Amino acid sequence: MRRLPVYLLLDTSYSMAGEPLTAVEQGVDLLLSTLRRDPYALETAHLSVITFDEQARQIAPLTELPLFQAPSLKAQGTTALGAALTLLAQCIRTEVATTTPQTKGDWKPLIFIMTDGVPTDDWRAGQAALSQVRTGVVVACAAGRDADTSILRELTDAVVQLDTADAERIAAFFKWISASISTGSQKVDLTKKDLSQLGDLPPPPPEVNIVL
Numbered sequence: 001m002r003r004l005p006v007y008l009l010l011d012t013s014y015s016m017a018g019e020p021l022t023a024v025e026q027g028v029d030l031l032l033s034t035l036r037r038d039p040y041a042l043e044t045a046h047l048s049v050i051t052f053d054e055q056a057r058q059i060a061p062l063t064e065l066p067l068f069q070a071p072s073l074k075a076q077g078t079t080a081l082g083a084a085l086t087l088l089a090q091c092i093r094t095e096v097a098t099t100t101p102q103t104k105g106d107w108k109p110l111i112f113i114m115t116d117g118v119p120t121d122d123w124r125a126g127q128a129a130l131s132q133v134r135t136g137v138v139v140a141c142a143a144g145r146d147a148d149t150s151i152l153r154e155l156t157d158a159v160v161q162l163d164t165a166d167a168e169r170i171a172a173f174f175k176w177i178s179a180s181i182s183t184g185s186q187k188v189d190l191t192k193k194d195l196s197q198l199g200d201l202p203p204p205p206p207e208v209n210i211v212l
Contacts, residue, residue, distance in 0.1 A: 003106040004044040004185055005062055005096050008177075009084050010073065011115035011143070012051040016165070017075035020116060020143065023167040027174030028070045034178040035065055040185040042066065044107075048091065052084035053077035062095040081119035085126025085155075092133045108136035108194040110184055112177050116143040116165045119151060127155055136195045139180075141173055142211070149211045158198040159211040172207035 010024055028049070035041040047068050049060040054077030060068065092109055099105035130138075140152035143165040152159045162169040180201040187195060195201070204210060 001043065002104055002188070003046045003062075003064075003097070004181075004188055005092070005106055005109040006045055006047050006181055007062075007088055007091070007109055007111045008047070008049045009081075009088060009111065009113040010049060010051050011053075011079060011081075011117065012073050012075050013053045013077055013079045013117055014075050015079075015117050015146070019167055020165040020170060021073050021075045023165075023170035024114070024174075025070070025073055026167070027170055027177075030171065031174050031178045031181075032065065032068060032070060034175075035181055038182045038185065040189055041182050044185045044189060045181050048095070050084055050087055050091070052080045054080055056080055056083035056087040058087060058091055062091070078120040079115065079117045080121045081113075081115060082121040082123040082126035084113075085123065086129040089126075089129040089133050092135070096134075098134075107188050108134050108196070110136050110181065110195060111138040112180075113138070113140040113152075113155070114143055114173070115141070115147050115152075117146055118148045123151060123155075130155075137180075137184075137197060137200060139198070139201075141208075143170065143173075153211065160204055161209045161211050162207065163209070169207045172205050176202070176204050176208055 048062040097105040138156040
């Protein structure tokens with residue numbers, strides 16, 4: 001069975017402390033409960049979580065949905081987005097199966113990045129590392145007005161913004177991620193095509209603004 005890998009890159013810097021990070025944890029719980037009721041997602045989607053503050057960590061390796069355990073998150077430090085992108089590239093190399101003459105590999109990964117600030121490390125080095133691996137849709141979410149959408153636009157064409165990093169808007173973003181994974185799981189199963197652009201995903205809700 002070809003898997004649909006899904007990577008969540010979550011900003012856990014100090015500015016996310018309090019309501020934003022609690023909302024992110026609740027969002028991951030909502031994501032899991034929603035996807036576990038979807039037979040297409042249960043069959044194909046595998047989930048991983050990478051956090052980044054002063055350093056990047058893969059706190060949940062790529063795992064099938066029934067076995068995935070939601071991690072607890074702690075806010076601290078700065079915003080090492082570059083390190084997170086570099087780590088993501090390493091994880092894709094080691095966790096995502098590539099196509100060989102004998103077998104079909106996994107689908108291209110869906111990647112969702114959420115940050116509320118400006119990178120404090122060399123994000124271009126991370127961008128370069130990520131460009132060396134095969135990815136599907138990469139969605140970057142600027143949570144609040146302090147996130148630098150111009151940097152995110154250099155990482156991907158699919159950039160969305162939340163007006164504020166409050167619980168309501170973060171919950172809306174995670175509901176959209178859930179819907180996107182469900183849609184993606186069904187599309188790759190029925191059309192046998194990778195998901196490569198924002199238009200392959202369902203339209204975001206009103207709380208999630210597309211940055212043009």
